[in-house]
Amino acid sequence: MTTDFRSNVAHALKQDAVQTHFRTVVDRLRAHRQAALTDDAAFEQLRSRCRAIRADAIRRLPDLLELFESNAQRSGIQVHWAETTLQANQIVLDIMRRHRATFLVKGKSMVSEEMGVNAFLQSHGIDCLETDLGEFIVQMAGEKPAHIIVPAIHKNRREIAHLMHRHFPGLPYSEDIETLAQSVRRFMRDKFRAAPVGLTGVNFMVAETGTLCLVENEGNGRMCSTVPPVHIAVTGIEKVIARLDDLPPLLNLLTRSATGQPITAYVNMINSPRRPGDKDGPDEVHLILLDNGRSHIAGDPELLKTLHCIRCGACINHCPVYRQIGGHAYGTVIPGPIGTILEPQKQGLDAAAGELPQASTLCGACAEVCPVRIPIPAIINRLRWESVRKNQQSQNSRPVVPGAGSGRKSLEATIWKIWAWCCTHPGIYNRLTKLATCLRNRLPADMGAWTVVRKAPKPAQVTLHERLRKMDIDHE
Amino acid sequence: MNDARNAILDRLRLSQFPDSAPVKRDDQNDPVDPVLGPDERINCFINRMRAVRTEVHDASHDSWLDILHDVCQVRSLNNLLVSPHTRWGAKIYAAARRFPALKDYSQSIEDWKSELFTAVDAAVTGAYGGIAETGTLILWPEAHEPRAMSLVPPIHIVLLEKSRIYNSLTEAMQIQNWTLTGMPSNVILLSGPSKSADIEQTMTYGVHGPRELIVILV
Numbered sequence: 001m002t003t004d005f006r007s008n009v010a011h012a013l014k015q016d017a018v019q020t021h022f023r024t025v026v027d028r029l030r031a032h033r034q035a036a037l038t039d040d041a042a043f044e045q046l047r048s049r050c051r052a053i054r055a056d057a058i059r060r061l062p063d064l065l066e067l068f069e070s071n072a073q074r075s076g077i078q079v080h081w082a083e084t085t086l087q088a089n090q091i092v093l094d095i096m097r098r099h100r101a102t103f104l105v106k107g108k109s110m111v112s113e114e115m116g117v118n119a120f121l122q123s124h125g126i127d128c129l130e131t132d133l134g135e136f137i138v139q140m141a142g143e144k145p146a147h148i149i150v151p152a153i154h155k156n157r158r159e160i161a162h163l164m165h166r167h168f169p170g171l172p173y174s175e176d177i178e179t180l181a182q183s184v185r186r187f188m189r190d191k192f193r194a195a196p197v198g199l200t201g202v203n204f205m206v207a208e209t210g211t212l213c214l215v216e217n218e219g220n221g222r223m224c225s226t227v228p229p230v231h232i233a234v235t236g237i238e239k240v241i242a243r244l245d246d247l248p249p250l251l252n253l254l255t256r257s258a259t260g261q262p263i264t265a266y267v268n269m270i271n272s273p274r275r276p277g278d279k280d281g282p283d284e285v286h287l288i289l290l291d292n293g294r295s296h297i298a299g300d301p302e303l304l305k306t307l308h309c310i311r312c313g314a315c316i317n318h319c320p321v322y323r324q325i326g327g328h329a330y331g332t333v334i335p336g337p338i339g340t341i342l343e344p345q346k347q348g349l350d351a352a353a354g355e356l357p358q359a360s361t362l363c364g365a366c367a368e369v370c371p372v373r374i375p376i377p378a379i380i381n382r383l384r385w386e387s388v389r390k391n392q393q394s395q396n397s398r399p400v401v402p403g404a405g406s407g408r409k410s411l412e413a414t415i416w417k418i419w420a421w422c423c424t425h426p427g428i429y430n431r432l433t434k435l436a437t438c439l440r441n442r443l444p445a446d447m448g449a450w451t452v453v454r455k456a457p458k459p460a461q462v463t464l465h466e467r468l469r470k471m472d473i474d475h476e
Numbered sequence: 477m478n479d480a481r482n483a484i485l486d487r488l489r490l491s492q493f494p495d496s497a498p499v500k501r502d503d504q505n506d507p508v509d510p511v512l513g514p515d516e517r518i519n520c521f522i523n524r525m526r527a528v529r530t531e532v533h534d535a536s537h538d539s540w541l542d543i544l545h546d547v548c549q550v551r552s553l554n555n556l557l558v559s560p561h562t563r564w565g566a567k568i569y570a571a572a573r574r575f576p577a578l579k580d581y582s583q584s585i586e587d588w589k590s591e592l593f594t595a596v597d598a599a600v601t602g603a604y605g606g607i608a609e610t611g612t613l614i615l616w617p618e619a620h621e622p623r624a625m626s627l628v629p630p631i632h633i634v635l636l637e638k639s640r641i642y643n644s645l646t647e648a649m650q651i652q653n654w655t656l657t658g659m660p661s662n663v664i665l666l667s668g669p670s671k672s673a674d675i676e677q678t679m680t681y682g683v684h685g686p687r688e689l690i691v692i693l694v
Contacts, residue, residue: 028677062488071656081481133683134674150674157676181672181680188684193593209656219627219670219685226623226662227585237484244654248645252610259673262524263610266685267665275661279622280585291484299491 005355008329015326018154022326025153029317032260033369050253051372053246054308057238061298064207064240065289071210075272077285088290089120092199092232095286096126099230101196105188107214107221108132109201110148110311111234111290113333117199128199131188131220133181140167146327148334149258149313154326188220198224198282202235203310204250205287208243212287214268215254217261222268231282233270237289238298238307250310257312257371293346293402300400302382306341308372315366315376321359330356337366341379349387350403357383388413433463510609511643517608518693521641524611528668529681531690540635540694541567544600545574547633547690555579557592557599557629559620564602564635581622592624598631603691605648606641607665613691614648615664623662632686634666638693 012019037043057064069079082088092115096104104121106112106128118128118139130139134151138144140163145151152160161175164183171183192198200221204213212233214221225231241250255261274281298304316322316336327335332343332353340360343353357380366376387407391399399405422429436459445456468474512520522532533543548556555577559565572578579596604616613634617623626632642648645665654663670685681687 025677062485065485065488075656075661081478081484083480083483087480131684132674133672137674150677152674155675160675177675177678178680180675181683185683189593192684193589209654209659211659217670218672218683220683222623222627222664223684226627227589229586237488245646245649248649251645263612263665263667265528265666265668265671267612267667269659269663269665270661271656271659271663272661277619278661279581279583279619280624281622281661289484291480291487295484295487295491298488 004352009325012325012329026317036256036260049249054372057241058307068205068207075210080288083291085115088115088288103127104197104199105129105131105195105224107200107224108135192223192227195228197230198228199232200224202233205240206244212270215264217265230284232286234288253371254310254312257314297345305374314369318365318369337376348403350406520608521606530668533692535692540692553597555597557596561620596629599625599629600633601625603634603636606636609644613666627685631688633690635692
């Protein structure tokens with residue numbers, strides 16, 4: 001069975017150079033994180049604390065969202081709600097039109113990727129310029145980010161040098177990273193200055209103060225939210241936290257888990273648009289709260305842990321599957337383990353992303369490094385079960401996960417039912433395993449998908465039960 | 477868009493589990509941030525800031541103007557953006573002859589965007605506080621020291637009183653009493669010059685914000 005995902009994977013596995021490059025960069029990120037975790041006990045305490053902060057926030061999500069909204073509005077921030085990405089895009093477009101704006105500068109935001117806002121606005125004649133260095137490289141290449149923290153992780157400096165040269169033929173060709181970054185700086189400065197609107201994401205929304213918190217190193221997020229007269233922030237409804245003093249532990253955990261930094265160069269806390277007397281800052285700050293399936297995920301006590309995520313990318317950096325296939329093969333906005341549990345819940349188990357839970361070895365590395373202790377392997381297992389579960393026909397309610405039961409095959413289900421029956425009937429079970437040992441040399445070498453990359457399994461000469469009996473071990 | 481708002485909130489309320497216990501926020505058992513003595517705190521702050529390519533000068537009330545003068549001279553700055561209305565700024569303006577041409581951010585950004593972006597060599601601002609644990613400056617922009625001063629000019633020079641260096645961000649929030657109504661429109665935590673590791677995870681400085689950050693401790 002060939003699906004988009006499988007052909008993506010096959011393609012990715014053939015690209016040796018890209019794979020090697022991915023591994024080098026991912027290893028570097030892991031080393032940085034490791035070096036930043038000097039005190040295990042303190043780190044574990046911090047994780048527990050942040051897990052509680054996030055769990056509390058998601059449990060009280062509707063109340064905190066309302067509290068945040070009223071505080072933000074009191075400070076003059078305009079809050080918009082969108083059930084779908086289309087609604088969110090439409091809100092952005094309306095704001096652009098009201099200001100007769102034909103282009104915007106953009107800070108890095110995974111929610112804006114989820115919205116596909118660039119393509120949407122493009123189709124209405126509005127240009128979006130990615131200003132984060134990595135995102136700009138990806139945009140020049142006409143690609144999508146391959147990592148949530150390091151978007152251009154898949155590109156080496158030579159490819160970037162060629163891209164720059166193609167887009168800026170006037171500049172001398174250079175593979176020097178410093179030179180490349182400075183060229184981008186010069187180009188962007190004029191854009192920041194001229195842009196009528198800046199769009200960014202949000203890392204945390206603080207309910208008790210109505211604060212938008214953005215974390216970054218380059219300063220482009222600050223540019224987008226400071227210099228243009230209008231700032232539009234887009235975020236998922238799950239990013240809210242209750243209190244301002246929840247912020248320090250989360251910031252600490254986020255940056256160390258992501259890149260091993262004790263803190264980023266900039267933590268930007270936006271409380272309001274320009275106030276009387278202020279000489280800069282945007283006159284209008286808009287916040288778009290996007291649902292797009294999140295409120296549905298919040299309806300299951302196990303699955304809602306998916307919403308605790310703070311998007312540090314540590315699970316991605318430690319995933320053996322991501323390491324092999326890279327970010328693009330997933331075919332989703334968010335790749336890696338967190339994408340594997342989040343995207344099928346949003347798009348449905350019957351959509352392309354529904355196959356992602358199969359792309360896991362369940363090794364558990366993601367759960368081990370997750371700063372807020374999301375049990376990713378358990379949720380992967382749950383989604384595998386959801387995809388083959390028998391749907392209850394009785395209630396007219398929506399399934400817990402969209403597309404649940406879509407992977408169920410009646411033949412497979414029958415085989416497993418027989419297998420379960422055999423396992424609970426020792427006489428039959430013993431006879432069947434005995435039969436397998438007798439036929440061990442006659443089993444086919446070709447066992448479908450299993451034997452494409454593996455040898456066919458060969459039963460032992462004697463069954464385990466027989467062998468134990470010979471050793472005088474009897475547990476029955 | 478009220479429809480969307482109500483639909484989302486309704487869905488969230490419907491899906492809540494009334495029987496689930498509130499999440500235990502074991503605040504009193506939260507790990508306490510390390511408390512350092514005054515000297516240790518200043519040293520920690522200096523080391524952390526230097527580790528992220530920030531030039532830190534240990535000055536006194538008598539020497540900071542001289543150090544600022546040297547900082548400007550070494551870089552042959554042509555001008556300096558600084559407010560005459562702050563405590564630091566007033567002293568700099570009083571000694572204006574020793575410094576490059578002084579500029580004041582006296583109008584709205586719209587009225588001088590192009591000059592701000594192309595013709596300002598460096599800006600001097602005060603800091604509202606410092607954080608030792610992470611090597612961070614707290615900027616509290618107000619009318620005289622607007623947000624763009626710490627962002628647009630290629631060099632940013634910050635004056636900070638040593639007595640305002642706190643152990644941690646949490647401590648700074650508590651002592652300085654950060655609240656909904658007390659905060660300016662934008663609070664910035666600043667830890668080093670602008671940087672990026674987006675190309676091959678190799679660090680490069682001065683990507684969009686200032687290339688150089690210089691801190692003078694008083």
